[in-house]
Amino acid sequence: MASFHLQPHGMQSMLKEGHRLLSGLDEAVLRNIDACKELSQITRTSLGPNGMNKMVINHLDKLFVTSDAGTIVNELEVQHPAAKLLVLAGKAQQEEIGDGANLVISFAGELLQGAEDLIRIGLHPSEIISGYTKATNKALALLEELVEPNSETIDVRSKEQVVQRMKSAIASKQYGQEDILTPLIAEACIQVCPKNPGNFNVDNVRVAKILGGGINDCYVVRGMVLKVEAMGSIKHVEKAKIAVFGGGVDTAATETKGTVLIKNAQQLENYAKTEEAKIEELIKAVASSGANVIVSGGAVGEMALHFCERYKLMVLKISSKFELRRFCRTTGAISLVKLSLPSPDELGHADSVSVDEIGGTRVTIVKNEEAGNLVSSIIIRASTESILDDVERAVDDGVNVYKAMCKDSRIVPGAGASELELAKRINEFGDKETGLDQYAIGKYAESLEVVPKTLAENAGLNSTDVISSLYAAHAAGNVKAGVDVEQGGYKDMTTENVWDLFVTKYWAIKLAANAVCTVLQVDQIIMAKQAGGPKMNRPMDGEED
Template identity: 80%
Template sequence: MGSFHLPSYGMQTMLKEGHKLMSGLEEAVLKNIEACIQLSKITSTSLGPNGMNKMVINHLDKLFVTNDAGTIIQELEVQHPAAKLLVMAAKAQQEEIGDGANLVVSFAGELLQGAEQLIRLGLHPSEIIGGYSKANVKALELLQELEEAGSEKMDVRKTEEVVKRMVSAVASKQYGQESILCPLIAEACIQVCPANPTNFNVDNVRVAKILGGGIHDTCVVRGMVLKSEAAGTIKKATKAKIAVFGAGVDTSATETKGTVLINSANQLENYAKTEEAKIEELIKAVASSGASVVVSGGTIGEMALHFCERYKLMVIKISSKFELRRFCRTTGAVSLVKLGQPSADELGYADSISVDEIGGTRVTVVKNEESGNLVSTVVIRGSTDSVLDDVERAVDDGVNSYKAMCRDSRIVPGAGATEIELARRLRDYGAKETGLDQYAIEKFAESLEVVPRILAENGGLNSTDTISSLYAAHVAGNLKAGVDVEQGGIKDMTADDVWDLLTTKYWALKLATDAACTVLRVDQIIMAKQAGGPKGRPADGGDED
């Protein structure tokens, strides 16, 4: 009797071998929750002005030292599918508002931790989801009631108004430097703010990082700062007309692929001469169009440079195509493909272009004071690359919150005051609910305490005391009481102008709840066997943009 095969049962018969299946509460739901809580633990210690930094080294060996949750999460390359959902939510927040990614992850983590306790008590995930969704709707409603009266009428061109709304975003990245950075960021944003502020483009505020000096040497330049110097000997041009050639300024413009048969030395000499004459003719044509500056997006030939000097043309090379595009936008020039005489409307204009030295680095500064300025640059100074990168992130967040306030300038009290008040009111709301929802609403309210709790912990205060005294103050009617991380204890932080943008909170609560509910909805994870074959190449860092 030959050996016979027992058929395999269950999932094995249905799926290819090598698959993994996790199902049920223990294996799927709680494992997912655990992964998300781990992720939120990483970022939550970086929340707020006293947040700790993380050192992340990514797959290209680049070092990041930062407490910007958006950056940390992006560089961690999270593998776990459930934790990835939180990462996506944080990225959505980063793109929508530019600040508050940390709030999303920390809050979602808290919600899931609450959910875990409820599941262990025997609630079904769908009951928890129902409760959370109810609480979320209510929280967003209550949030609108907490807005500061009159804050929706804001002049986006008034520096102090802007700084007031920007401080919390910048201070959470660069605590102690916000008084230096905020006015600068505000100035840069206001300079490029279009007639209709809702059309504000974040890309128009540039950052140039130059080593040396300290943060206090940071300044704002109206116009662009290129981190390279002019190619020729001419280093300055005022009231300049600018011709931009995207493909480069070189003799190759005259060459065609072809074979030339040369029989004598004479012919060779003539051939070289004609090439020289040809390029001279082209450069002369550029000069006669009234241009005094030539910008090249590619190589600049020796001979071409020689003739540019002869015709007193300043030559600048911009190799990044993004920078070239911005340069065209700043000066209103059109990038030409072929070397030749540009027409009057293809020429750009700048009040002055000069090569300056900032901290031993030669830079080209393009200024446009009179003709409506389209780009402004924050020149950041600092001692090391990682400091510069971190300040750049703070500037980035500031600019993004400017964009957010252009759309919706309403503000709510900062420093955890809003969260505690929401938690207090949600608790009352939950107590009135019947059924199992009330437990989930209670947990939702409790999760909101995560913000003041972490602010207190990161500031080295006792979090339990802080939270109970916050509740006491809020019950007594002081709705603006928040965590004072400088002196310790609690006080009305709005006196020190600690405000948060309402939109930041609104989106963060929304995205975090959505992410948490999505994670809770999963009850099975089925992973197919990983495809074989060669591993794909990791994506490269790409250009700065």
């Protein structure tokens, strides 16, 4: 029997063997929606003050215990292309505002859930997108109306006003500790706030994590905390003048480099002496410039150290070049490449440089009390590494919120009050629409309930009761009624003083809606054949043991 070769046809004839093609509603759209819903299920349970922690072990075996959505999605290494879109939206929020990544992902997941229901009834994705876009524009317009009057004028140097705006962001990470942490973070931010608050640099608030103690032992230092101890015996200098050498303080810094042929002991001794004299001369020159602290970016030689001791110079070694740059910013020093005599304007100043022991860890504290100080540090104390990391994330969120409020300080009621009011008004807006859009707008409104609903669920309350009591309160005209996570039911957020920044909500709604529309617009997934070659993460043969 003659065998004949079947010619491939259709998509197969066009793409390489081994490709995959998923198309149509069932295969592409719904499958994408599923993946995104899974992702948002993960982050949802850690929304709000009662959010649960996730234990994530990343590809390097590092353990994260946190309820911070930004960290969770970063470490998960999401592979699915559609879910990646949500992760990117979350990351964009994290970079833009520093808080609210969870809101983006949870809200997007909820919108997609709504879209799935509509697709099953028979709506076309493009109709859903059109409805969602209308609803988003309406929501952003309505959000402006919910802004608390007179909240745009804020003195970013007034601790009380800053704390009020920062508190909810911190409470959602470290519930119960927010009253201790928020004033600390506010104080640190206010200390380094430049004349034009719009130029606030997040990097200027440093965190020093030191094991031992508890949250109550945290405090703020004006200046910098280095996790290194001074070399040599001088541990404390008042009114410090600082010379910074980026290249290191070592014999290699002297001019005699190259090969030297030595024939007898006498020559060796002479050579060593000249080397020694050269180093002494250089150190003496530094001391004569008035400097009493030397900071080295590289190695410090034995001999150099010996002469630094003799001329009463304190020696610090900072090996990280970023840390060295911050150090220069704190003290106003200029980093010199070569070990040489610094001119007066290249020296930095600090009120004091001293080595302290905090909880068994030796640290060097560089204090600069005078105004115009550029760096402040928050010393965090906690009993375990993972708590330290989590508090650091809360601080990071707080500092980012401060940056956001320097640009736009308007606030809206927190605890799900704004979202519920938006849901109520968008529902009314949807009822007036004609055409199929109204179904999508209705689902959009329903999706906004995800925030109060999740807050209630995470606090162990009955979400249906809470939502209905909130709707009743809002219908009665109490726009600021939000979820009371402690007693159940609702409370007026003005009395509770729970506020969210307008920009956080604004960007979260915008980014979530954009991500959702992008996911819904996909109707085919075409995966080319993966390139050959060994896989990166698989151990090579014989390496298992």
